[in-house]
Amino acid sequence: MSRLRVLLPFGLLIAFWWAIKSGFDISDKLLVAPPQVWSSFRVLIGHGILAEYVSTSLSMIGIATLVSFAIGVPLGFAVGTNRYAARALEGFLRYLQGISGIAWLPLAILWFGFTHTTTLAIVIYTLIVPIIFNTMTGVRAIPENYILALQSLGASRLRIVTDVYFPGALPSIVVGTRLGMGYGWRALIASEMLVRQGGLGDLIFGARTFGQIDRIMVGMVIIGTLYIVVDRLLVQPVETMTLARWGVLRK
Amino acid sequence: MIFSRVAWKLLPAAPAFVILTAWFVYWLVVRPPPSVIPSIADVVRTGAELAFGGRLLGDFIASMGRLLGGVAFGIATGMIMGFVAGVCRPVATFLNPLVVFFNAISGIVWLPLVIGWLGVGNALATFLIWNTVFFIIFQNTVLGIQLVPEVLEQGVRALGGGRWETIRTVTLPGALPYILSGVRSGLGFGWRALIAAELVGATTGLGQLIFSGSEYHRADIIIFGALLIGAIAMLMDRWLLAPIERRTVVRWGLVAASRGR
Amino acid sequence: MSSDKIVVSGFRHFFQSDSGPVQATGEIDVTIREGEVVTLVGPSGCGKTTLLKAIAGFIMPTEGQILCDGKPVRGPGRERGVVFQELAILPWRTVRRNIAHGLEIARVGKAEREQTVERLIGLMGLVGFEDRYPHELSGGMRQRVAVARTWAADPDVILMDEPFAAVDAMTRLTLQEELGRLCATTHKTVFFITHSVEEAVFLGDRVLVMTKRPGTIKATLDVPRHGKGGRDWDSFTGDPEMRAISEQVMHLVHAERV
Numbered sequence: 001m002s003r004l005r006v007l008l009p010f011g012l013l014i015a016f017w018w019a020i021k022s023g024f025d026i027s028d029k030l031l032v033a034p035p036q037v038w039s040s041f042r043v044l045i046g047h048g049i050l051a052e053y054v055s056t057s058l059s060m061i062g063i064a065t066l067v068s069f070a071i072g073v074p075l076g077f078a079v080g081t082n083r084y085a086a087r088a089l090e091g092f093l094r095y096l097q098g099i100s101g102i103a104w105l106p107l108a109i110l111w112f113g114f115t116h117t118t119t120l121a122i123v124i125y126t127l128i129v130p131i132i133f134n135t136m137t138g139v140r141a142i143p144e145n146y147i148l149a150l151q152s153l154g155a156s157r158l159r160i161v162t163d164v165y166f167p168g169a170l171p172s173i174v175v176g177t178r179l180g181m182g183y184g185w186r187a188l189i190a191s192e193m194l195v196r197q198g199g200l201g202d203l204i205f206g207a208r209t210f211g212q213i214d215r216i217m218v219g220m221v222i223i224g225t226l227y228i229v230v231d232r233l234l235v236q237p238v239e240t241m242t243l244a245r246w247g248v249l250r251k
Numbered sequence: 252m253i254f255s256r257v258a259w260k261l262l263p264a265a266p267a268f269v270i271l272t273a274w275f276v277y278w279l280v281v282r283p284p285p286s287v288i289p290s291i292a293d294v295v296r297t298g299a300e301l302a303f304g305g306r307l308l309g310d311f312i313a314s315m316g317r318l319l320g321g322v323a324f325g326i327a328t329g330m331i332m333g334f335v336a337g338v339c340r341p342v343a344t345f346l347n348p349l350v351v352f353f354n355a356i357s358g359i360v361w362l363p364l365v366i367g368w369l370g371v372g373n374a375l376a377t378f379l380i381w382n383t384v385f386f387i388i389f390q391n392t393v394l395g396i397q398l399v400p401e402v403l404e405q406g407v408r409a410l411g412g413g414r415w416e417t418i419r420t421v422t423l424p425g426a427l428p429y430i431l432s433g434v435r436s437g438l439g440f441g442w443r444a445l446i447a448a449e450l451v452g453a454t455t456g457l458g459q460l461i462f463s464g465s466e467y468h469r470a471d472i473i474i475f476g477a478l479l480i481g482a483i484a485m486l487m488d489r490w491l492l493a494p495i496e497r498r499t500v501v502r503w504g505l506v507a508a509s510r511g512r
Numbered sequence: 513m514s515s516d517k518i519v520v521s522g523f524r525h526f527f528q529s530d531s532g533p534v535q536a537t538g539e540i541d542v543t544i545r546e547g548e549v550v551t552l553v554g555p556s557g558c559g560k561t562t563l564l565k566a567i568a569g570f571i572m573p574t575e576g577q578i579l580c581d582g583k584p585v586r587g588p589g590r591e592r593g594v595v596f597q598e599l600a601i602l603p604w605r606t607v608r609r610n611i612a613h614g615l616e617i618a619r620v621g622k623a624e625r626e627q628t629v630e631r632l633i634g635l636m637g638l639v640g641f642e643d644r645y646p647h648e649l650s651g652g653m654r655q656r657v658a659v660a661r662t663w664a665a666d667p668d669v670i671l672m673d674e675p676f677a678a679v680d681a682m683t684r685l686t687l688q689e690e691l692g693r694l695c696a697t698t699h700k701t702v703f704f705i706t707h708s709v710e711e712a713v714f715l716g717d718r719v720l721v722m723t724k725r726p727g728t729i730k731a732t733l734d735v736p737r738h739g740k741g742g743r744d745w746d747s748f749t750g751d752p753e754m755r756a757i758s759e760q761v762m763h764l765v766h767a768e769r770v
């Protein structure tokens with residue numbers, strides 16, 4: 001039943017696409033029919049090409065997430081627990097949020113060339129701001145009474161960090177990481193399109209230069225599917241778990 | 252006391268101050284090639300030249316036109332579709348998987364395909380912005396409508412109001428705060444999508460300005476352009492979007508008040 | 513013959529705000545003897561919480577001095593436990609782990625910790641809810657957990673700031689009796705803030721009444737505790753002496769209406 005609910009809309013969409021393609025006799029340079037996409041997919045899979053592109057993109061987003069998390073969370077804590085740091089950095093971070101990572105891409109290319117370093121720099125820049133922001137907001141949303149109560153139980157500063165700040169901010173950190181991964185994934189694709197050193201962005205943009213619409217469409221489907229799989233199967237369960245258990249924290 | 256209050260006021264400028272100082276000192280000591288790291292003076296001079304040479308205004312207008320077109324189109328279509336899906340559950344159920352999927356590839360991912368359909372230029376950039384904004388507005392509209400408390404609708408029904416009466420007086424105003432907050436984030440995302448789109452998919456605009464900087468190895472143009480993009484985003488948020496959000500809060504008050512009566 | 517536990521002398525407090533200092537309390541002198549339950553009533557905004565926070569060590573008094581066991585209070589400490597009005601037990605810890613928290617911090621051994629926690633769970637009527645999270649509990653139960661956590665840490669002095677204000681009237685009666693029993697059996701020094709005159713008289717060995725803002729101590733009334741304490745509502749409501757004291761306090765409080 002629920003499988004039908006998912007398959008039916010896509011089935012109709014594919015039928016519609018096919019009908020347009022053959023009904024209006026659209027050129028293969030603009031749109032290809034579903035079977036062509038399927039066979040292109042099989043070719044890419046068969047030669048291990050797709051696996052190569054996918055693993056490049058996935059390892060980039062993985063590394064960027066780890067780095068951003070390792071730097072962003074402690075920084076968010078520092079900013080969230082110190083009102084001077086918060087006042088100093090909040091406006092600056094907001095300003096940075098207005099400059100998308102892609103806007104820095106030309107500069108990164110000048111600095112690091114057409115390399116993975118360039119892409120990583122852009123993706124980390126994109127990912128880290130929401131992580132810092134959400135860690136900071138999470139820390140600051142913790143009711144002061146939690147901290148006072150622990151102090152009067154004789155808790156040290158470290159103890160308050162491990163027992164109050166960290167668990168209190170965790171749901172917010174997870175939300176920030178999830179958001180960041182979403183933005184980062186898009187920035188990754190865009191960066192790969194211009195840097196052209198492998199990855200799914202390279203796949204679809206390279207296919208463009210050869211007019212291989214079938215490959216572009218395979219790439220698009222893969223990009224969407226991977227995002228959904230990582231987001232729904234990996235990140236969202238963690239979010240639901242933390243939010244459900246401690247959801248009360250946010251009223 | 253006075254001193255600490257002044258320091259508190261100045262604190263938000265601290266990061267800019269630190270970065271500018273570090274940049275200045277680095278430049279004095281290391282003397283890097285200007286094509287990689289320009290001096291502060293270079294960036295300022297370039298900015299002035301671009302601004303007074305007229306190029307900047309043209310790029311700004313081109314970008315803004317695309318942004319407004321794409322966002323307006325995204326809001327209109329997103330609201331209409333969202334409204335239909337919000338009021339009529341089967342439509343929402345049908346669309347949901349498609350929305351999840353196309354949301355995952357919204358924006359820049361379409362560029363290689365659509366560039367073949369629309370060519371390089373305004374239409375392409377507008378399409379990419381529309382594609383980004385649409386899903387945000389759509390989802391917020393559906394959510395807003397579904398979250399309108401049922402009792403409110405029942406209240407109007409009980410007074411003899413018909414379906415359209417209910418939608419007009421309860422559902423639409425009730426969902427408005429969500430829609431407005433969707434507009435706020437939609438504009439922010441649209442702006443980002445625009446810059447990305449213009450890097451490849453246009454011959455004018457602020458994104459293209461930055462990109463041309465990298466082609467001519469002019470880091471000063473890139474840095475000036477990026478800082479300007481951030482400044483525009485900030486000003487838009489302060490003058491256009493924050494007022495919208497304030498209105499949203501007021502609307503919430505209205506909703507709560509009408510519930511109390 | 514008991515000694516002075518907490519001595520507040522010449523206390524006055526001002527908060528800094530954007531429009532200059534705000535006076536939160538008038539001059540206050542209070543002495544709380546060891547093993548005594550002192551309750552404090554006063555109109556809203558008169559500075560009750562400010563006084564309690566100063567004794568707890570969360571804020572430094574602008575003027576005057578606060579001594580605990582003869583030593584000046586310099587910050588929060590384990591010997592002074594605090595129960596807040598609300599929002600102070602951690603939502604990510606179960607009932608059991610919340611109650612054990614103070615003991616964990618004090619590095620008390622596991623066996624002893626479990627024994628103490630078990631005892632308090634029994635005393636506070638939380639049996640069967642040990643492994644629930646706070647959001648799965650009613651407001652009254654959450655407050656019991658907060659009280660139990662403070663008691664488990666075994667401080668010398670317990671400071672309570674309107675702990676039952678957010679609890680419904682029925683539950684409040686039970687909680688007050690439970691707290692009364694706890695006070696009587698453990699002989700703790702307790703400082704208890706409340707809005708309710710009845711609650712103040714019911715629980716206190718001594719009731720302090722504050723004037724309106726900026727508050728000073730307006731009157732002190734002794735409440736004779738016959739027998740072992742006798743803090744149960746049946747005997748309280750039937751006792752003419754108690755009623756007389758309540759009326760007296762009520763008059764004093766009414767004069768301070770804002």
Ligand SMILES: Nc1ncnc2c1ncn2[C@@H]1O[C@H](COP(=O)(O)OP(=O)(O)OP(=O)(O)O)[C@@H](O)[C@H]1O
Pocket residue numbers: 527528529534535536537554555556557558559560561562563725
């Ligand atoms: N952090 C603060 N900054 C500025 N003024 C404060 C602060 N905390 C309290 N005040 C002011 O100090 C006065 C005393 O506050 P306090 O919280 O001690 O009152 P209270 O007696 O506990 O009132 P209530 O019964 O309503 O809890 C109030 O007028 C309050 O506005």
Ligand SMILES: [Mg+2]
Pocket residue numbers: 560561562673
């Ligand atoms: Mg108070």
